[in-house]
Structure formats: structure tokens, C-alpha cells
Amino acid sequence: MHEMSLAEGMREIVVEQAQRHGFSHVRILRVEIGRFAGVEKDALAFCFDVVMRGSPAESAVLEMIDLPGRAQCFDCLQEVDIVDRLDPCPLCGGNRLLPVGGDEMRIKDMEVS
Numbered sequence: 653m654h655e656m657s658l659a660e661g662m663r664e665i666v667v668e669q670a671q672r673h674g675f676s677h678v679r680i681l682r683v684e685i686g687r688f689a690g691v692e693k694d695a696l697a698f699c700f701d702v703v704m705r706g707s708p709a710e711s712a713v714l715e716m717i718d719l720p721g722r723a724q725c726f727d728c729l730q731e732v733d734i735v736d737r738l739d740p741c742p743l744c745g746g747n748r749l750l751p752v753g754g755d756e757m758r759i760k761d762m763e764v765s
Contacts, residue, residue: 658691662683675765678764681714684719687719721733725749727744728743
């Protein structure tokens with residue numbers, strides 16, 4: 653389960669930022685997760701609650717923001733949202749798409765005190 657290592661990485665960032673900016677508690681942690689990132693959200697939420705114990709983010713709310721899959725269409729030269737990596741272009745129906753986004757995961761922001 654790689655969600656545990658993702659949660660541990662988030663903890664490292666939270667602790668580092670708490671030391672750098674002098675806050676003691678995270679109320680809300682917002683994370684952007686791309687459609688193709690391969691993250692199981694229920695597993696991440698569980699791991700987050702476990703891993704954040706004893707950290708500034710203990711009892712913080714984890715908000716997960718979905719990011720669409722994005723691809724560049726070589727037929728109509730547009731960047732489009734896609735649901736599946738093998739979907740045709742929703743604008744022209746072309747099948748020559750290059751995925752360009754949707755595999756990322758990052759902390760967007762934190763509400764702290």
C-alpha cells in the first residue's frame with residue numbers, strides 16, 4: 653500500500669513547515685490528486701489519520717481535490733480533459749492523444765493555527 657508512504661511524506665512536509673513558519677496545529681490539509689495518480693483515496697484517508705498522530709496535523713481534516721486527466725490531441729491540437737487514458741478526444745474524436753496531466757499529487761495548502 654503506497655498510500656502509507658504518501659501519508660508519511662505529507663507528515664514530513666507538515667513538520668518541516670511547522671518548524672519553518674512557527675505554527676503548532678493544522679486544521680485542514682488540502683491535497684490535489686490527479687485522476688491518473690493511482691491513489692486509493694479511502695486508503696490514503698485511513699493512513700493519514702494513523703500517520704499524523706503526534707504531529708501538528710493530528711486530528712486535521714484531509715480534503716482531497718480531484719484533478720482531471722489531461723491530454724494533448726495531435727489531431728485538433730487542443731489540450732482536453734479525459735476520463736481514461738485511452739479515451740478519444742472529446743472535441744474531434746481523434747485517437748492520437750498524449751497524456752500531459754492528471755498523474756500528480758501535491759499539497760495545495762494548509763489551514764493552521
